[in-house]
Amino acid sequence: MKICSPEKTTLGFIGTGVMGAPMANHLLKAGYQLYVHNRTASRAQALVDAGATYCETPGEVAAKCDVTFAIVGFPPDVESVFLGDFGIIASSKPGSIIVDMTTSKPDLAVQIAAAAAAKNVIALDAPVSGGDIGARSGALSIMVGGAKDAFDTILPLFDLMGGNVVYQGLAGSGQHTKMANQIAIASTMMAMCESLTYAKHAGLDPETVLESISKGAAGSWTLTNLAPRVLNDDYAPGFYVKHFIKDMQIAIDCSAAMGIPTPGLITAKALFDKIANEGFEDKGTQVVIKAYGSW
Amino acid sequence: MKICSPEKTTLGFIGTGVMGAPMANHLLKAGYQLYVHNRTASRAQALVDAGATYCETPGEVAAKCDVTFAIVGFPPDVESVFLGDFGIIASSKPGSIIVDMTTSKPDLAVQIAAAAAAKNVIALDAPVSGGDIGARSGALSIMVGGAKDAFDTILPLFDLMGGNVVYQGLAGSGQHTKMANQIAIASTMMAMCESLTYAKHAGLDPETVLESISKGAAGSWTLTNLAPRVLNDDYAPGFYVKHFIKDMQIAIDCSAAMGIPTPGLITAKALFDKIANEGFEDKGTQVVIKAYGSW
Numbered sequence: 001m002k003i004c005s006p007e008k009t010t011l012g013f014i015g016t017g018v019m020g021a022p023m024a025n026h027l028l029k030a031g032y033q034l035y036v037h038n039r040t041a042s043r044a045q046a047l048v049d050a051g052a053t054y055c056e057t058p059g060e061v062a063a064k065c066d067v068t069f070a071i072v073g074f075p076p077d078v079e080s081v082f083l084g085d086f087g088i089i090a091s092s093k094p095g096s097i098i099v100d101m102t103t104s105k106p107d108l109a110v111q112i113a114a115a116a117a118a119k120n121v122i123a124l125d126a127p128v129s130g131g132d133i134g135a136r137s138g139a140l141s142i143m144v145g146g147a148k149d150a151f152d153t154i155l156p157l158f159d160l161m162g163g164n165v166v167y168q169g170l171a172g173s174g175q176h177t178k179m180a181n182q183i184a185i186a187s188t189m190m191a192m193c194e195s196l197t198y199a200k201h202a203g204l205d206p207e208t209v210l211e212s213i214s215k216g217a218a219g220s221w222t223l224t225n226l227a228p229r230v231l232n233d234d235y236a237p238g239f240y241v242k243h244f245i246k247d248m249q250i251a252i253d254c255s256a257a258m259g260i261p262t263p264g265l266i267t268a269k270a271l272f273d274k275i276a277n278e279g280f281e282d283k284g285t286q287v288v289i290k291a292y293g294s295w
Numbered sequence: 296m297k298i299c300s301p302e303k304t305t306l307g308f309i310g311t312g313v314m315g316a317p318m319a320n321h322l323l324k325a326g327y328q329l330y331v332h333n334r335t336a337s338r339a340q341a342l343v344d345a346g347a348t349y350c351e352t353p354g355e356v357a358a359k360c361d362v363t364f365a366i367v368g369f370p371p372d373v374e375s376v377f378l379g380d381f382g383i384i385a386s387s388k389p390g391s392i393i394v395d396m397t398t399s400k401p402d403l404a405v406q407i408a409a410a411a412a413a414k415n416v417i418a419l420d421a422p423v424s425g426g427d428i429g430a431r432s433g434a435l436s437i438m439v440g441g442a443k444d445a446f447d448t449i450l451p452l453f454d455l456m457g458g459n460v461v462y463q464g465l466a467g468s469g470q471h472t473k474m475a476n477q478i479a480i481a482s483t484m485m486a487m488c489e490s491l492t493y494a495k496h497a498g499l500d501p502e503t504v505l506e507s508i509s510k511g512a513a514g515s516w517t518l519t520n521l522a523p524r525v526l527n528d529d530y531a532p533g534f535y536v537k538h539f540i541k542d543m544q545i546a547i548d549c550s551a552a553m554g555i556p557t558p559g560l561i562t563a564k565a566l567f568d569k570i571a572n573e574g575f576e577d578k579g580t581q582v583v584i585k586a587y588g589s590w
Contacts, residue, residue, distance in 0.1 A: 106497070129507075129508070129511045129512055129513070130511055130512070131512070134511075141507055141508070141510070141511045143507045143508075164506075164507065164510060164511070166503060166506050166507040167503075168499055168500075168503055168504065168507065169498070169499060169500070169503075173497075173498075173499055176493075176494070176497035176498075176499055177494070177499060177504050177507050177508070179493060179497070180490045180491075180493050180494045180497070180499070180504050180508060180513075181490070181507065181508040181511070181512075181513045182513070183486070183489045183490045183493050184486045184487065184489070184490035184508060184513035184515070184518060185486070185512060185513045186486065186489075187482045187483065187485040187486035187489065187559060188482065188483050188486045188513070188515055190482040190558070190559030191478070191479045191480070191481065191482035191483045191486070191559060192479065193559075194478045194479070194481075194482065194550075194557050194558075194559050194560055195475045195476070195478045195479035196475075197555050198471075198474060198475050198478050198546070198549075198550060198553075198555065198557070199471070199472070199475045201550075201553040201554075201555050202401070202468075202471035202474070202475070202549070202553070203464070203468075203471075204463055204464060204468055204471055204472060204475070205463075205464070208461060208462075208463055208464075209463065209472050209475050211459075211461050212424075212436055212438045212459065212461045212463065212472050212476065213424070213436070213438075213472070213475060213476040213479060215436070215459060216424045216425055216429075216436045216459070216476070216516065217424055217425065217426070217476075217480060217516050217517070217520075217534075218424070218475075218476045218477075218479035218480045218483070218516070219515065219516040220479075220483055220514065220515035220516065220517075221511065221512050221513070221514040221515065222512070222515075223479060225512075239512075251493070254493075254497070255489075255493060255496075258493075258496040258497070259496075260492050260493065260496050260587065260588075260589065261587055261588065262489050262493070263485070263489075263562045263565075263566070264482060264485030264486060264488075264489050264559065264562055264563070265489055267558045267559055267562050268559070270558075271558070292555065292556055293555075293556065294555065
């Protein structure tokens with residue numbers, strides 16, 4: 001399979017939650033035949049109503065498809081979906097391409113790629129950034145690791161889901177890039193919280209302070225997009241605390257394994273752990289402002 | 296003085312270094328009569344050649360001017376220039392406006408405003424962000440504290456030097472806003488360093504990683520503008536390590552006085568102290584990447 005088209009290519013999508021459902025929908029709308037599976041079947045119903053076919057297991061999806069995508073929750077879910085008895089690799093067709101879009105462990109991505117290769121299947125790791133809003137608008141950043149020719153083959157599919165699709169290198173490189181992304185976010189979250197907390201306690205109007213600082217050298221996506229939510233006491237999840245903690249733990253483990261210091265990341269992680277312990281793990285990451293005690 | 300114009304208003308500028316010289320030049324070019332002073336007189340020569348008049352002391356400048364600006368180095372310099380025997384306040388005309396644009400201590404700004412008020416002079420604190428590039432292009436962010444009517448009176452002058460001029464509140468509020476700005480920068484610098492260090496050690500191409508991460512939720516001015524300098528081994532000062540350390544120390548002291556935690560700021564400050572101790576204090580802040588040991 002060297003050309004990807006709705007006429008020749010059958011697609012699968014496993015994990016049709018808040019991210020997966022809109023991503024899969026972009027593929028469906030482009031005219032592709034789509035097989036889907038989700039742990040909670042009811043959450044795939046809207047896609048089935050729109051023309052997708054439901055399968056009982058990840059393996060059943062993969063058996064029918066040329067390219068199978070998955071975006072699930074945590075690394076154990078990835079392991080089960082890809083390497084389990086009823087998983088993708090056990091049933092994939094030789095020559096097919098399988099893609100994990102979950103944010104997960106880089107070494108698990110390498111392990112999946114090796115297991116796939118043993119069955120003449122090509123695995124890519126392609127985690128995303130941009131949240132449910134990016135998923136719905138097809139504007140995700142997609143960071144891809146694995147065989148370059150497989151990436152080239154399915155780039156038109158990535159382009160249906162993402163606005164910034166970048167090949168990063170061999171298996172695991174997509175996950176490593178996502179870790180670099182989450183590491184950058186971790187300390188930038190502290191930057192926002194400490195700046196807002198300082199402004200408030202100094203007797204300033206934080207909104208007016210943002211007018212001065214958010215467009216200059218102190219500016220960040222976080223300050224522009226999340227600080228206003230904090231000022232509105234809006235802690236609804238764009239990105240869940242519990243998922244960010246998972247990501248930071250993977251990044252900390254990988255950094256430790258490489259022997260590199262990450263004092264900012266470790267400091268930020270402790271603040272998020274504190275917030276999670278106080279019952280905020282299902283809130284948006286901006287709720288970390290509450291770790292500073294006075295918001 | 297309620298209207299500011301080249302015909303009616305005489306201006307002073309003290310501190311004509313890498314920031315002050317281009318800022319003063321915008322005033323001169325707008326047609327204002329300008330008196331200048333600098334500790335090292337030779338660094339005011341270009342302004343004198345362009346039409347400014349040199350004075351031997353800050354007080355001599357202030358005695359001649361309706362509005363006197365200063366941008367010098369450290370809080371002791373501010374104290375000497377404003378409160379010293381040959382300083383601005385000792386010689387200012389009643390009804391004149393004096394403006395400290397140095398990044399300095401908020402409580403020193405309050406002290407200067409009180410000393411000025413006792414002589415019927417109005418003091419504003421108006422630190423800037425944007426570096427020498429912003430100073431040259433007239434695009435500085437200017438954060439202003441002090442009497443609102445004095446701010447309104449000289450807003451046309453601020454607008455000659457800045458692109459984002461915002462009134463933040465009573466005396467000291469400009470300095471507090473600048474501290475909120477520097478606090479935001481501090482942790483965002485760690486975000487950049489740790490992300491790049493991770494990417495490099497994970498075997499990725501940091502430049503390609505930036506393509507994936509700099510435009511999304513991990514994005515920041517720092518990542519967009521300073522990370523490429525790091526990748527080019529360019530540590531020339533846009534903003535000096537030694538000045539940033541001064542600012543962070545003021546922010547830490549103020550935060551401690553308010554009783555608010557700043558774990559990110561404190562962690563970042565330690566990294567910059569390390570770099571300064573290793574001889575990098577006259578480099579640009581992006582050199583803090585070297586605190587991570589492997590760049």
